[in-house]
Amino acid sequence: MILIDGSYLEGGGQIIRTSIALSAITGKPVKIENIRAKRRVPGLRAQHLKGIEATAELCDAELKNAKIGSTSIEFIPKKVKGGSxxxxxxxxxxxxxxxxxxxxxxxHAEKEVVLEIIGGTDVKWSPTMNYFKHIFSYFLSKMGIEIFVETLKYGFYPKGGGKVKVTIKTCKEIKPINLIERGEMEKMDVRSIASELLRKRKVAERQTEGSKKILKFENEIISYVPSLSPGSSINAHAHFENCKLGASELGERGKLAEKVGEEAAKSLVKQIDSNACLDEWMADQILPYMALAGNSKVSVAEVTNHVRTNIWVIEKFLPVKFEIDETNKIISCQKI
Known part of the structure; x- marks a missing residue:
């Protein structure tokens, strides 16, 4: 059984997510201790538990001590089945x-996996569904992985109630990637979404106006959506020949919509100025897929503690070695 110290480096939920995912795909049992030990409220929260339970259902895993607040769990997987x-x-x-x-x-499931998930689509401390659809899924498609995303309903804090349908095709052979040079910029687009409850205040339009103070966008998509709680988000994307960069911001009570848009655009400028192929949020998310593909190399906007933590976890499960070129911010992965 692989033993993981959940307090390592950033010590957050990412250690749990990566450990459980790699345990399921490799068939190696895992015990995670000191879960979220550095957080104000340590232990498993509801969204961690749901992810663990759903993965357990996917591969008939035996779970030990998996409950809210638990600081130590065991996950003993069997074969990944697939299905709905x-x-x-x-x-x-x-x-x-x-x-x-x-x-x-x-x-690695026996058949394609179809997920229907209810919860928050655009919430703090997490990528938005539009980031998942337009950035995360885009990079995985470069590795031969097919993911189809339908956002059926948006869900904002505190009531949530968003609903998505995600279809994941099986892919036993992941293609390596080599993304160092991003090529010429082709276009930029911005997607501004707000709850119907905020239409009168033109929140979606005002977010876009704020972003346009900083950057010129070729495409603007403005949407008002039904939701249980009022909320908004804005996603800004820069498209290059070889890659795509993204940045997102959420609306907040008391913050001007124009300011939200401005912050998203400034965040995208930071990613563009890095000259990297992957933005700072994609940098750690791509790593498990690079490890399964082997012999991959990417340039990233920032080498964060999330990156270092994910590498540490991955190397415990898979026969790979990551190297970080700190000067040029290039992460490479080799099978060993």
Whole structure:
């Protein structure tokens, strides 16, 4: 059984998600201790537990001590079956963070996996569904992985109630990637979404106006959506010949919509100025897929503690070695 110290480096939920996903796909049992030990409220939260339970259902895993607040769990997987799964994360628990646990094992399932997940689509401390659809899934498609995303309903904090349908095709052979040079910029687009409850205040339009103070976007997509709680988000994307960069911001009570858009655009400028192929959020998310593909290399906007933590976990499960070129911010992975 592989033993993982959940307090390592950033010591957050990412250690749980990566460990459980790799346990399921490799068939290696795992014990995670000191779960979220550095957090104000340590132990498993609802969205971590839902991700673990759903992955366990996917591969008939035996779970030990998996409950809210638990600081130590064991996950003993069997074969990944595939099929359809319905998950309710509860209120505005992040749908994207649950997906981070489920996508990887789904690739080695006996048949395609169809997930229907209820929870938060655009919530704090998590990628938005539009980031998952337009950035995360885009990079995985370069590795031969097919993911189809339908956002059926948006869910904002605190009530959530968003709903997505995600279909993940099996993929036993992941293609290596080599993304160092991004090529010429082709276009930029911005997607501004707000609850119908905020239409009168023109929140979606105002977010876009704020972003346009900083950058010129070729395409603007403005949407108002039904939701249980009022909320908004904006996603800005820069398209290059070889890659795509993204940045997102969420609306907040008391923050001007224009300011939200401005912050998203400034965040995208930071990613563009890095000259990297992967933005700082994609940098750690791509790593397990690079490890399964082997012999891959990417340039990243930032080498974060999330990156270092994920590498540490991955190397415990798979016969790979990562190297980080700190000067040029290039991460490479070789099979050993």
């Amino acid at each position: 799964l319905s998950i309710n994360v509860g209120t505005a628990g992040s749908i994207c963070l649950v997906l981070q646990t489920l996508v990887l094992p789904s690739l």
